[in-house]
Ligand SMILES: Cc1cc2nc3c(=O)[nH]c(=O)nc-3n(C[C@H](O)[C@H](O)[C@H](O)COP(=O)(O)OP(=O)(O)OC[C@H]3O[C@@H](n4cnc5c(N)ncnc54)[C@H](O)[C@@H]3O)c2cc1C
């Protein structure tokens with residue numbers, strides 16, 4: 203039994219794990235990635251850090267990993283009360299691994315928030331973060347002529363990074379018109395410096411930057427060859443359109459925190475200023491479940507610096523709770539003040555770069571919303587017509603969100619489409635309905651049989667299927683021995699009686 | 706430079722690169738089609754979230770091309786039985 207298991211080795215998880223281990227606790231740090239660093243410190247195998255902001259801070263954390271047990275390439279798919287962490291190790295030969303710990307620190311970060319538009323599933327359309335990950339982790343530019351679009355300051359490092367690596371960036375199309383940006387960054391000298399730096403790079407690489415614009419369609423035969431870009435009016439309707447030739451689109455509308463593990467554990471959630479579901483954490487980064495802490499983007503999207511601070515606070519709090527190791531009060535006060543300042547900045551950014559609901563009007567009936575199950579906007583509208591006005595029923599009727607990704611990609615869009623069909627916007631319960639994933643990662647039945655809290659004989663045969671709360675539906679049938687876990691859960695880990703539920 | 710073999714054709718990669726990155730660098734944008742509409746799919750999220758990039762490596766189906774590091778001589782085909 204370890205003192206602490208930290209899930210996620212991004213800025214938050216690294217800071218939490220190193221802080222707790224330095225205080226003397228027995229810590230395991232589990233991460234799906236091949237190298238430590240998460241999204242912000244994602245790096246190439248031969249990275250020197252020359253182009254990385256804040257690389258020194260990362261090197262200090264990485265060098266401290268010998269104080270703890272670091273487990274890269276481990277994908278956590280379930281955490282049981284008490285706590286037992288179930289993971290699969292290896293990127294091709296999956297080995298089931300379990301880790302018992304008295305405390306869990308959740309630092310699983312976020313993924314890009316995507317919005318559908320006609321043609322968005324053409325190859326060559328990537329998330330903004332995906333293009334960035336290719337560049338940082340693999341030193342590959344996603345394409346030669348790239349359009350960057352969506353909303354938020356994150357589009358700037360993506361565009362200038364691609365241009366710096368030799369791609370032509372045909373334009374950055376920012377959906378909002380963030381007037382008052384200067385006022386919002388006032389008092390945040392570091393952020394102002396960053397913004398000025400990006401502005402200079404846009405000029406140097408001759409990248410057009412247009413606010414109040416969106417990519418409203420992608421075109422091409424088998425891959426993207428052009429996009430339609432529209433100028434938007436105040437209501438988000440397109441007023442003037444033009445076609446831009448490109449081979450790649452990097453598009454992102456902010457981020458969605460990865461909450462499957464805290465939701466599995468029953469941690470309380472809330473809706474943040476950017477409309478994302480986040481974990482509720484107190485001043486010491488404690489969630490509503492005793493022994494479970496959350497840090498970084500799981501508690502609200504706010505960038506790497508905030509993740510580092512929250513991670514350190516979580517590590518200190520765990521050390522105090524488990525080992526009675528009191529932190530230096532002045533140091534804690536400094537961290538708390540820094541967290542407050544960075545949170546306030548993040549909130550100002552969320553307000554400056556909202557997602558305008560006008561994106562829904564730009565969909566056609568045949569526009570794919572759920573990429574996995576190929577569910578169109580028309581089918582979601584039909585489901586709404588049949589009374590599915592919350593995302594969960596919309597999902598059950600239309601199958602949106604039931605495929606491989608379990609609604610991670612389309613969950614936000616489906617929530618909005620279902621809720622707006624009855625004239626409202628989605629609330630935290632709608633978002634929670636699409637965030638529930640009792641199995642956080644696809645798991646082969648064989649691995650479940652080897653390790654899981656589910657008893658093997660119940661999985662080995664074609665198991666009984668019992669609707670959980672009166673909702674009908676098709677059973678999830680494993681084909682190639684891979685369990686396709688729908689968001690409703692393919693496995694009921696605790697009672698083990700009917701492991702496969704209809705999803 | 707090391708190579709993998711994608712549908713019979715050699716594709717170079719740098720050590721540490723994912724299979725998805727190697728294919729993208731070689732100008733290959735998609736490597737499977739969807740079950741219903743036969744729509745092409747390649748990289749989308751780049752970080753293991755979307756499962757668009759499913760690939761078969763040395764006969765092992767349904768791996769994520771963005772997550773699996775390329776190894777010399779890997780034989781790669783698109784998708785999996787379900788993809
Ligand atoms: C694709 C992408 C690229 C980004 N690039 C940048 C950038 O270049 N610059 C920038 O300023 N911001 C970037 N961001 C924003 C980023 O979210 C923050 O900068 C920062 O990395 C957040 O830190 P974190 O520690 O909270 O989470 P993350 O850095 O996201 O780290 C979370 C870690 O948890 C792991 N994890 C998640 N679920 C599991 C699981 N079930 N089992 C095991 N491990 C798991 C992940 O593999 C990851 O390593 C990016 C975001 C995304 C999604």
Ligand code: FES
Pocket residue numbers: 747748749750751752753754755756757758759769770771772
């Ligand atoms: S590109 Fe999304 S999982 Fe690989």
